[in-house]
Amino acid sequence: MKKVYLGTFAAVLATTIGFVNVDNVSAESIDELEKKVNELEEEQSDLESERGNVESDKEKTEEEMNENENQQNTVNQEINTIDEKLTNTQNDIQTKETEIDETNQEIEDLNNRIEELKEEIVVLEDRIEEREKLLKNRLVSLQQNGGGMKYLEVILGSQSFGDFINRSSAVNTIMDQDKSIMEAHNADKKALEESKQEVEDSKVEVEDKKVALESQKEELVALKSQLDDQLDERKTMMAELEEEYGDLEEEMLTKEEEQEILRAEEEANKKAIELAQNKKSDLEQEQLERERERERERVAQAEQEKAAEEESSSDSNSGSSSNSSSASDSGSDSGSNSGGNEVTTSSSGKFSMPASGPLTDTFGMRDSHPVYGGAKMHNGIDLGTSTGTTLRAAADGVVSTAGSMGGLGNAITISHSIDGQTYTTVYGHLSSISVSSGQTVSEGQTIGATGNTGASTGPHLHFEIHKGGYGNAIDPLPLMK
Structure with a gap:
């Protein structure tokens, strides 16, 4: 007992x-x-x-x-103003070109007129030359026959009054003819000189006008070139502003x-x-x-x-x-x-790979983004996976978001607390999502499937790790198991 x-x-x-x-x-x-x-x-x-x-x-x-x-x-207002100025300048240039064409036509007409005048001048010169010969002969005859005294003798030698009238008429006729010859001769000379002077003056005037029009056209062309440069500058500025706005957006x-x-x-x-x-x-x-x-x-x-x-x-x-x-x-x-209760030591890695596939891109700055172009930061790593590949949680945590996420397409974010440190993992370009916000998940648990949604050039998984909360992306590879 x-x-x-x-x-x-x-x-x-x-x-x-x-x-x-x-x-x-x-x-x-x-x-x-x-x-x-x-x-x-x-x-x-x-x-x-x-x-x-x-x-x-x-x-x-x-x-x-x-x-x-x-x-x-x-x-844009400046571009519209420059466009308006360019339109007006182009219209002015076309007007000047039309005026220059018209002036060239005037010059051509004057040249044709000059050619015609040359022919007329030859005729006038021949006519003047013949008259000069005739007048010269008349002068010689008058000089040899006593000039005006000879006409008087003809008149005084009349045999009757009728004869006197006839002789007076004949003398008057001869004198009128001589006068007409002289007047025609002088008129032809004057017409010749006036025609020459008119053509020369017109040619000079038209050529001066053409020079002025050419000068005005050059100024307008220079103005157009200046406006074109300003327009190109504004368009370049607008393109830069639009690109900057896109980046800001x-x-x-x-x-x-x-x-x-x-x-x-x-x-x-x-x-x-x-x-x-x-x-x-x-x-x-x-x-x-x-x-x-x-x-x-x-x-x-x-x-x-x-x-x-x-x-x-x-x-x-x-x-x-x-x-x-x-x-x-x-x-x-x-x-x-x-x-x-023996404590075991874990490996240095904190996260498991979320999907099976080769590493196709690493964390860091890209020289050229495959979709947007230009240098862009790549905030995670890419794993080459086919559409529908099983996606698993990289560590225990709580789902923060599950749905569309801009360029990442269908995406999931999960919040983790590991060894006193908080992390956020991001899974992008998914074909399907099998978890919801607020859901608790375990490491290795299926949360969806990889795909090709969002700004993607082919099926793959984009995976990010943010230390201390979203917005502080770090290289995932050193933290992977």
């Missing part, structure tokens, strides 16, 4: 020691959970602060976009996406805090129950000890033997418990 009581006491003692070790483990877990809750609450504060910074950046980007739009409007979308992801991360973080607090409460309740059980065991143990002492007061050696046996059993259980 004594041996039974002593054996029961030893078992109770060993059980009590075991409960103490379990309570230590529970206490450590509660401390760890308390620490994790504090870390998550600090992260929540950081996320709220970061979201405020993103909002400030977004407002700044909006101001830059508004300023860019104002500049575009100004440049893309940045704005990125900020909006970042805000949405940060909001989702806050919600996921709140859920993680709630889960940790619930788990802590459960462990505290469990510890409380264990403490109550331990108290009950202590009371029972005390009662058993009292009964054992009363029954074994006459046999002290038997009690010593029982105590020795009890101590031996207690040491054995303690060693067994210590071996069951």
Whole structure:
């Protein structure tokens, strides 16, 4: 009977020691959970602060976009003004070209007139030359025959009054003819000189007009060239502004996406805090129950000890033997418990590869983006996968967002807390998504399938890791298992 009581006491003692070790483990877990809750609450504060910074950046980007739009409007007005000036200048050039063509036609007409005048001048010169010969002969005849006295003798030699009239008429006729010859001769000479002078004056005037028109045309052409340069400059400026606006618009979308992801991360973080607090409460309740059980065991143990002492007061050696046996059993259980809680060291990698496929692109600046062109930052790595390849969570966490995400197409973001550090993983260009926002996922759990959605040139998985929350992308490769 004594041996039974002593054996029961030893078992109770060993059980009590075991409960103490379990309570230590529970206490450590509660401390760890308390620490994790504090870390998550600090992260929540950081996320709220970061979201405020993103909002400030977004407002700044909006101001830059508004300023860019104002500049575009100004440049567009300048382009319209230059276009109007170019149109007017081009019309003026065409007018000048028409006037130059007309002037060239005038010059051609004058040249033709000059050729005609040359022929007329030859005729006039021949006629003048003949008259000069005739007049010369008349002068010689008059000189030889006494000039005007000869006409008088003809008249005075009349035989009758009728003869006198006839002779007077004949003399008048001859004198009128001579006068007509002289007048015609002088008129031809004057006409010849006037025609020559008129043609020469007209030619000079038209040629001067042509020179002036050519000069005006050169000025207009120079003005057009200047306006063309200004237009090209404004168009180049407009193209740069439009490109800048596109970058700002893309940045704005990125900020909006970042805000949405940060909001989702806050919600996921709140859920993680709630889960940790619930788990802590459960462990505290469990510890409380264990403490109550331990108290009950202590009371029972005390009662058993009292009964054992009363029954074994006459046999002290038997009690010593029982105590020795009890101590031996207690040491054995303690060693067994210590071996069951042995801490194992994990590998340096924190994340597993989310999909099977070769590495096709690395983290860093690209010289030329395959879709948008120009130097762009590549915030993650690319894995060559066919459409429909199984996608798995890279680590335990809470889904922040699951849906369309700009250039990443169908995408998933997951919030993680690993070794006191927060991370966000991003999975882009997916063909399907099998999780939703707020869902808790485990490492290796299927969350969707890879694809070719968004700004993508072929099926692949784009994978990012952000340290301390979204917006702080780092190279994923050093963190992969």
